[in-house]
Amino acid sequence: MSDGKIRNMEEFAAASGLSRPTVSKFFHDPASVRPPTRVRIEGALEKDDYRPNIFAMNQNRKLTKNLGIVVPCLADPFFAEIARDLEQRCIAAGYRPALYGAHDDPALENDILDSLRALKPAGVLLAPLGRVSNLRAIEKFCADVPTVLFDSMVDVAGLTFVGSDNPQFATLIVNYLCRTGEPPCLFEMKTPSNPNACKRRLGYLQAIERLGQTPHVIRVKGEGWNFEEIGRHGGARALAEGRVRTDTVLCSNDRLAIGFLTACYEAGLRVGHGDGCALRVAGQDDHPLSRHACPPLTTVAQDCEAISRLAVETLFRGIASDASAGQATLFEGRLVMRDSA
Known part of the structure; x- marks a missing residue:
């Protein structure tokens, strides 16, 4: 950008002080962003004389049918079971899910998110480690890639979550x-x-x-x-x-x-x-x-079937609209009486 010319959407987003997903949403549907944001982008377009490459935008949106599924521990039968259900739902919808386990290692969780960026997934279903997770890394990833969190909610505002009450x-x-x-x-x-x-x-x-x-x-x-x-x-x-x-x-x-x-x-x-x-x-x-x-x-x-179903449905809606709802949905538990108490 040494000559002052805006070459791509990333540079335009940086110059206008907005995130790339927000700018991308505007170019796909100007009505999908808030009016003040729309005015700001339109003003930046006039100032910088930038016009997006529509062909490249469409190619990027349809680049892959890859999805990421990330859980804390694949050796845990609970996570293995819910991951298998998520995987089957994604396959049935025509996607190619890639399954990852973070093994209780926050550095590995960050590496997985970096690997997923390279995979250019259409979206990601993420059960974060929780207490030891790098919240800034998760927030940044979710701003760039349609993501639905499940099982464990981290303390980051505006993320979409499906889990238990x-x-x-x-x-x-x-x-x-x-x-x-x-x-x-x-x-x-x-x-x-x-x-x-x-x-x-x-x-x-x-x-x-x-x-x-x-x-x-x-x-x-x-x-x-x-x-x-x-x-x-x-x-x-x-x-x-x-x-x-x-x-x-x-x-x-x-x-x-x-x-x-x-x-x-x-x-x-x-x-x-x-x-x-x-x-x-x-x-x-x-x-x-x-x-x-x-x-x-x-x-x-836990109502694992309902959590899995809604997490996948919510992700697909986010992929279709290039946005996530930013809402938390909690399912109540069911008492199971056995011999121990």
Whole structure:
């Protein structure tokens, strides 16, 4: 740009102080941007004497049928299951999805976003790591590529999100446990990877206090996504130290609960709601393995089918309009009663 001539849309967007997606939206449909933005772009066009290459614009819009699907951990059966459902929906719609796992590594998550840029995807379905994610990188990526977040919402305004109503999960299971026995304590990680855990803690505290009971939270050490081991070792210490002061334990997620069940077994404590049982244990998520735990785990099920369906539909609408809705849609959980509580 040394000669002062605007050569492409990126340079025009930079010169006019607007984002490239906003400028692109204007050229495809001037009515799709706000009136003040439209006036600003029209003024910049007169000033800079820039005219876009319409052929190149159309080629770029139709460049690929590639889609990206990014999850925190492909080894987790929950994410493997929802990723498979998303993948099948995208394939059925004629797209070519590429599946990525971030392995609880924020640097890898950033690298995946960079790789997707090179792939020139039509859009991306992203379940971010959450607490350790680079929020600036996610915000910048979502400004450039039609993206729908699912499972875990990060603290960036204006992003489109489809997921579960986590406070409602905790309220639902707390009400059930209090109806059928002692009020539960909450068993969670001190530094959870997924921000959903914080929303569930808030739901637990509000539900317990609403019922006139005293909340009790057991927080254990642990990092990353190895929840079963964290639940097992943290649970064993909590039991040995007498920190479990009620006969009912609500775990922040099912994988922690499965680890806690192992700790109970190793401590010689029978779990369930029948005669001879020392503890009731419940989880949240309805993880694919929770029904095969011993005993089978009482939990709150996510509506994975609805989340997957709406995430894909929302992404396709965003691709078609070259814009995203910037709204959050939350689905309530469903109580699943099994033998553990």
